[in-house]
Amino acid sequence: MPTVSDFERMLRGADLRVTRPRVAVLTAVHQRPHADTDSIIAAVREHLATVSHQAVYDVLRALTAAGLVRRIEPSGSVARYEARVGDNHHHVVCRSCGIIADVDCAVGETPCLTASNDQGFRIDEAEVVYWGLCPVCVAATSATAAATAAVEGG
Amino acid sequence: MPTVSDFERMLRGADLRVTRPRVAVLTAVHQRPHADTDSIIAAVREHLATVSHQAVYDVLRALTAAGLVRRIEPSGSVARYEARVGDNHHHVVCRSCGIIADVDCAVGETPCLTASNDQGFRIDEAEVVYWGLCPVCVAATSATAAATAAVEGG
DNA sequence: CCTCGTACTTGATTGATTCCAGAAAGTAGT
DNA sequence: ACTACTTTCTGGAATCAATCAAGTACGAGG
Numbered sequence: 001m002p003t004v005s006d007f008e009r010m011l012r013g014a015d016l017r018v019t020r021p022r023v024a025v026l027t028a029v030h031q032r033p034h035a036d037t038d039s040i041i042a043a044v045r046e047h048l049a050t051v052s053h054q055a056v057y058d059v060l061r062a063l064t065a066a067g068l069v070r071r072i073e074p075s076g077s078v079a080r081y082e083a084r085v086g087d088n089h090h091h092v093v094c095r096s097c098g099i100i101a102d103v104d105c106a107v108g109e110t111p112c113l114t115a116s117n118d119q120g121f122r123i124d125e126a127e128v129v130y131w132g133l134c135p136v137c138v139a140a141t142s143a144t145a146a147a148t149a150a151v152e153g154g
Numbered sequence: 155m156p157t158v159s160d161f162e163r164m165l166r167g168a169d170l171r172v173t174r175p176r177v178a179v180l181t182a183v184h185q186r187p188h189a190d191t192d193s194i195i196a197a198v199r200e201h202l203a204t205v206s207h208q209a210v211y212d213v214l215r216a217l218t219a220a221g222l223v224r225r226i227e228p229s230g231s232v233a234r235y236e237a238r239v240g241d242n243h244h245h246v247v248c249r250s251c252g253i254i255a256d257v258d259c260a261v262g263e264t265p266c267l268t269a270s271n272d273q274g275f276r277i278d279e280a281e282v283v284y285w286g287l288c289p290v291c292v293a294a295t296s297a298t299a300a301a302t303a304a305v306e307g308g
Numbered sequence: 309c310c311t312c313g314t315a316c317t318t319g320a321t322t323g324a325t326t327c328c329a330g331a332a333a334g335t336a337g338t
Numbered sequence: 339a340c341t342a343c344t345t346t347c348t349g350g351a352a353t354c355a356a357t358c359a360a361g362t363a364c365g366a367g368g
Contacts, residue, residue, distance in 0.1 A: 017365060019315065037355075052317050057356070059315090075227045075281075078355065092275045101273045119255045121246045123286035132277035171334060173346070191324080206348050211325070213346090232324065 002030060014066035024048045025059045029069050030083045034091075034100040037079055074100065074129055090127070094134035096141075103130060156184060168220035178202045179213045183223050184237045188245075188254040191233060228254065228283055244281070248288035250295070257284060 002010075007026045008018045016022065021044070028043035029035065035043065041056045060081060063069040067086075073079045074093045080100065090103045133141065156164075161180040162172045170176065175198070182197035183189065189197065195210045214235060217223040221240075227233045228247045234254065244257045287295065 017314070019365070021316070050317090054318080054357085055316050062315095071229070073227075073229045075225070092273060092277060094275065101275065103273065118284075118286075119246060119257065120289035120292075121248065121255065121284070121286045122292050123246060123284045125285040127283045127285065129281045129283075130272075130275070130277045131279040131281065132272075132275045135274035138274075138276050171345070173334070175347075204348090208326085208349075209347050216346095 010068055014063075014068055016062060016066055020048055021051050021055045022059050022063070024051065025056060025063065026068065026083070029063075029081050033082045033084065033102075034072070034080050036077070037081075040081065072100070090129065092130040092132060094137055095131055096133055096137035099134050099136075101134070103128075164222055168222055170216060170220055174202055175205050175209050176213050176217070178205065179210060179217065180222065180237070183217075183235050187236045187238065187256075188226070188234050190231070191235075194235065226254070244283065246284040246286060248291055249285055250287055250291035253288050253290075255288070257282075 004023060004027075007023045007030075010026065011018045011022055024044040024047045025040065027047065028040045032039060032043060037053075037056065037060065040060070041051070041053050044051050044056055060069065060071070064071050064081070069081045069083055070085045071079055071081055072091060074091070077093075077098060082102075084102065087104075092101050092103050093099075158177055158181070161177045164180065165172045165176055178198045178201045179194065181201065182194045186193060186197060191207075191210065191214065194214070195205070195207050198205050198210055214223065214225070218225050218235070223235045223237055224239045225233055225235055226245060228245070231247075231252060236256075238256065241258075246255050246257050247253075
């Protein structure tokens, strides 16, 4: 976990002023990967009670533009942010509970960048989202199914 | 292009009642792939002037649940719908103008389903979005760059 | 310490989507 | 074709994330 001085260095390195809201947002995003804006606002206010939601929105946009955080928005979900940037990794989303986990690229560094027919587009990024069930929901589903079967069977 | 009777058959096949709004929405989605809800509402009203936006939302949800249309929502865009379902194809989105085009799978039928480390998730679908510039915007950018260079050079 | 310019606060607003209750239309059996 | 029953549609209002606007406060450099 990076320290406050690390965050300050990151901000200065991106030509951004070091302000308390910005450090607090960076901290929150590092502490809770894949958190949505509301959760981030709540987390930020634990450190700094008087931050407006507008400030958090602004800071998140600035950090995203600077490349310090990455914005992800799976279908059906609000915007979420993560601090892991620079590497080309993807995400797996649980259809049941919505939890998100990181998935490293299966093939090489910038995978899938080769569409079979690119329609003349100049492609510079491929974004992959895997959909499925997380281990917890798989277990819950199996348990429910077993329980249902037991009840129906009895 | 399927006919009205085709749409009626599709609806009946999905255990959905055949109503004029539903046929109109199906027609609109087939006519304009990747259209957003507003465009669909407008297109539907060309055929059937008195349809409420609520009806279109409801119908789109019912059709999506029935698998007759597919909902796609690239980051930063509102929900869009397309009629091409059943095959596993992906999309390429222009960063400049937002236009969406279809891209067939590069590898096999259900590609990329093999994440390098699936974190214990039970994955059932991989969704790929390619980002880049469409041919039109590439040309516009080149033209602008050339013009800028000419001006700067002169 | 002081000034400048950017960042933050407050309050209002937009825009897509959903909820609700009553009205209307579709479907099945006779 | 008629009646009963079910599902959908209508119109208005509510919700929620996100953005806009104007004024104030704070960080950086001198």
